[in-house]
Amino acid sequence: IKTNKTNLIITLKEISQLNPIASTKEFRHYFNHLSISPLSTGFIFLHLMDNFKSRTSRLFYYNLKTAKLSQVSERPVSHYTWKDDSHLLVTEMNNGRYYYVLYNIITLHRKILGSNLLFRDGHPSILKGNNNYFICDSYRDKLGYQSLFLFDVLKSSKKNILKIYIPNKFQGEQKCDLHPRLSNDNKTVCIDMVSEGRRAMG
Numbered sequence: 001i002k003t004n005k006t007n008l009i010i011t012l013k014e015i016s017q018l019n020p021i022a023s024t025k026e027f028r029h030y031f032n033h034l035s036i037s038p039l040s041t042g043f044i045f046l047h048l049m050d051n052f053k054s055r056t057s058r059l060f061y062y063n064l065k066t067a068k069l070s071q072v073s074e075r076p077v078s079h080y081t082w083k084d085d086s087h088l089l090v091t092e093m094n095n096g097r098y099y100y101v102l103y104n105i106i107t108l109h110r111k112i113l114g115s116n117l118l119f120r121d122g123h124p125s126i127l128k129g130n131n132n133y134f135i136c137d138s139y140r141d142k143l144g145y146q147s148l149f150l151f152d153v154l155k156s157s158k159k160n161i162l163k164i165y166i167p168n169k170f171q172g173e174q175k176c177d178l179h180p181r182l183s184n185d186n187k188t189v190c191i192d193m194v195s196e197g198r199r200a201m202g
Helices: 012-016
Strands: 028-036 042-050 055-063 068-075 075-082 087-094 097-104 109-112 133-137 145-150 156-163 190-196 198-201
Touching: 012 097, 028 075, 068 087, 068 097, 068 145
Parallel strands: none
Antiparallel strands: 028 042, 042 055, 055 068, 075 087, 087 097, 097 109, 133 145, 145 156, 190 198
């Protein structure tokens, strides 16, 4: 920012040639969902590949101290939230269903959370100062309802907080996910919602 200079550290060519997936050879490649760790020691990003008919992704971590790039997951990852500088909670697709997986991005140790309770993709947020809990939403069900819930990692238990109806017209490109965000004191949750026929914040 001070010098107004840029430094290219990762290229699409480099990523596409790292542990390449044969079936995606003719796909277009791009980066998305960059997220810097809480203490700014590194960052994660998605390497996405698509051919306009199908899409897949891989999760990578770049250590800013060592300038080392590592692949965290080869499974398609949708959403994630930092627990601390070494741990990341992700929603990950595997064998046709979603799992909530806690990764140690240094050792690449992988732990599935609540496999008997958490089946759908969502947007998790770990509570600040109490990382044994996370709040998350669910996508719209067949009846048009989306849910907000609190998950206790230690007890592996799920507590529903809110259920909200989303009209049929808010699907596809017009969909309105809840995207729960916590206040710094964990006492308030802000969500995206539909109010009076329009998207709003609640």
